[in-house]
Amino acid sequence: MRADRLLSLLLLLQNRGRMTAPELAAELEVSVRTVYRDVEALGASGVPVVAERGPAGGYRLVDGYRTRLTGLTEDEAGSLALTTVPGAAAELGLGAELAAARLKLEAALPAGAGERARRVAERFHLDAPGWFRDAEPVPHLAAVADAVWRQRALRVHYRRWKGEVRRELHPLGLVLKGGIWYLVARSGPDVRTYRVSRVLAVEPLPGRFERPPGFDLAAAWAETSRRLEETLHRGEALLRVSPGVLRLLPVKFGAAGARAVAAAGPPDAEGWTEVTLPVETLPVAVCDLLGLGAEAEVLGPPELRAAVAAAASALAARYGAG
Numbered sequence: 001m002r003a004d005r006l007l008s009l010l011l012l013l014q015n016r017g018r019m020t021a022p023e024l025a026a027e028l029e030v031s032v033r034t035v036y037r038d039v040e041a042l043g044a045s046g047v048p049v050v051a052e053r054g055p056a057g058g059y060r061l062v063d064g065y066r067t068r069l070t071g072l073t074e075d076e077a078g079s080l081a082l083t084t085v086p087g088a089a090a091e092l093g094l095g096a097e098l099a100a101a102r103l104k105l106e107a108a109l110p111a112g113a114g115e116r117a118r119r120v121a122e123r124f125h126l127d128a129p130g131w132f133r134d135a136e137p138v139p140h141l142a143a144v145a146d147a148v149w150r151q152r153a154l155r156v157h158y159r160r161w162k163g164e165v166r167r168e169l170h171p172l173g174l175v176l177k178g179g180i181w182y183l184v185a186r187s188g189p190d191v192r193t194y195r196v197s198r199v200l201a202v203e204p205l206p207g208r209f210e211r212p213p214g215f216d217l218a219a220a221w222a223e224t225s226r227r228l229e230e231t232l233h234r235g236e237a238l239l240r241v242s243p244g245v246l247r248l249l250p251v252k253f254g255a256a257g258a259r260a261v262a263a264a265g266p267p268d269a270e271g272w273t274e275v276t277l278p279v280e281t282l283p284v285a286v287c288d289l290l291g292l293g294a295e296a297e298v299l300g301p302p303e304l305r306a307a308v309a310a311a312a313s314a315l316a317a318r319y320g321a322g
Helices: 001-015 022-027 031-044 074-082 084-092 093-106 113-123 141-150 219-230 242-262 283-292 302-321
Strands: 050-053 058-061 154-160 163-177 180-187 190-195 199-202 235-241 273-279 297-299
Touching: 001 022, 022 031, 050 141, 050 180, 074 273, 113 242, 141 154, 141 163, 141 199, 163 190, 163 219, 180 219, 190 219, 199 283, 235 242, 235 283, 242 273, 273 283, 283 302, 297 302
Parallel strands: none
Antiparallel strands: 050 058, 154 163, 154 199, 163 180, 180 190, 235 273, 235 297
């Protein structure tokens, strides 16, 4: 581990120029005293590190010195796909490997390109989870990811909506969607999707399984998403909404709300607009549409209008009785 840290220290000085001991300690996640010892070790090994005192001081390499020890390890190379989502890399146990890989890539870039790469990282950041949602605990994510990587079958204890089950899975891939981890795995002849936070226990099984020939994780996930949307949106609601609710539909209902707005007709004399919105089951649709308040009116279908009216009457009676 110390050899890896010394190389990281060397690459930091090569890529960024002069750095203070506290700055190096923060980057390497060690103490300042450890940085002092590592700098001495680099000097003893022949690396020309210059120590400059004073307010603008720090450590730097002799002008013109560059190391070519920038080869990526297998784990570091594997972490590069997660460069844009460092939080996900950390959850998978690859945070240190990703940091080392980025340093080595910067060192291998032509002069000036490394500085540009750092400026891009300083100015653009991807935050995958949605707003107002705590991250889900995923205590078994690392074990699941290891099984995906090593093609090891898993025996899992899994919590479904209808109860708990035990399954033997062949893990094929992991997907991070809206801050939530999903496992795409083969269970018997079928490929299914499992929410990793609902995995209660995992047991790796001996041996390796063979991945299905030509399996495409992105295509499998796209098909899962399509099936889920078809399952969820079982009907349509015809609504008459105020201008404020019209603007709110994409925020509250996502892509379905955006499509409803795009297909909406012109506003009427009062400025309200008729839209057709995909909805889930009747109870879910009632809850969703009540959330729009008095600025939305359900025009159809009749059973949905009646259910929303009944729920609104019950609410009025409950609060009126207080």
